[in-house]
Amino acid sequence: MMIQQVCLVTDHRKEQKSKSPFIKTETVTTPEDGQSWRKYGQKFIHKSTNPRSYYRCTHKHDQGCKATKQVQKSESNPSEFVISYFGEHTCKDPSTLHLEGAAAPPDHCANLIDFSSINNGTAATASTSAFPHSMLFPGISYSSLPAQGLPAFCEKLTQAAADQVAAEEGQRMAATVPLTVGSAPAEYWPAPGEVDAVDAGISSFPSSPSSLGFTGSFGSFGDDDLFGFDS
DNA sequence: CCTATTTGACCTAA
DNA sequence: TTAGGTCAAATAGG
Structure with missing residues (x-):
C-alpha cells in the first residue's frame, strides 16, 4: 500500500454535529x-x-x-x-492500536505518546479539549522500529504532540491557532532546513516507510509530512 | 448463527 | 425544498 499523495486538512469550519471538529x-x-x-x-x-x-x-x-x-x-x-x-478513535482494538501493552515502544519513547492516558484520562473527559490525539499517528506500530535514530524521531513526535496539546487547550478559540497538517500544527511542517536536520538524525532509518515496521495507515506520515523520509 | 454490507427511508441543516 | 448524513431492515457471507 502506498500513499501517492497526502493532502491533509484539519478543518475547523463545520463541527460535525456532536463529533470532533477535527x-x-x-x-x-x-x-x-x-x-x-x-x-x-x-x-x-x-x-x-x-x-x-x-x-x-x-x-x-x-x-x-x-x-x-x-x-x-x-x-x-x-x-x-x-x-x-x-472524530477520534477511542477504542482499544488491539489490531489497530499498537502503542500500548505488549508492543510498547522503546524506553526512550515509552512516555512520549500515551494514547491510553490521553484518550481515557483528563484530556478525554474534558469535553472542551476533545482533541483526536489518537489520530495523530493512526494505525502505526512501533514494535519493529529500528533502534537507531529513534531519539530524533521521538523528540519530533513529542514536540509536535506536546505543543499540539498546548495549542488545543490554550489557544483553541484563538484566531491565531495555526493551520495544521493532519493533527500537527503547521509550525511542525518540515521546513527545508528542519527536514535536513531530521534526516540527519534518522539517517539510519530504512529508506522506505514500508520497511519501517509501521502497520496499517500512515495517516499523516506522508513523505512530505513531519519527517523527511526518503522514498 | 453471527457479523458485515446493501439500500431505501428518515432526519436535519442550510 | 434540497443535499448530505444516518438509521435500520433485508440480505449476504463465513
Missing part, C-alpha cells in the same frame, strides 16, 4: 487504513460521479468509539480514494 482528509490509493470500520451508508453526492461511502468504527457500540470516515473515489483520478476522517 477533520483529516487524505488521498490514498487504497481505502484500507488498518482500522476496523463498518460501513453504514452510501450515497451519490450531488454533482459527483462517484458514490460516497460512510463508515463508523466497528467499536462504536461496545466501546463508544466516535470515529467515522467517508470514502469517495477521486474525481480526477479514479484509482485514488479521498478519505475524510471525523
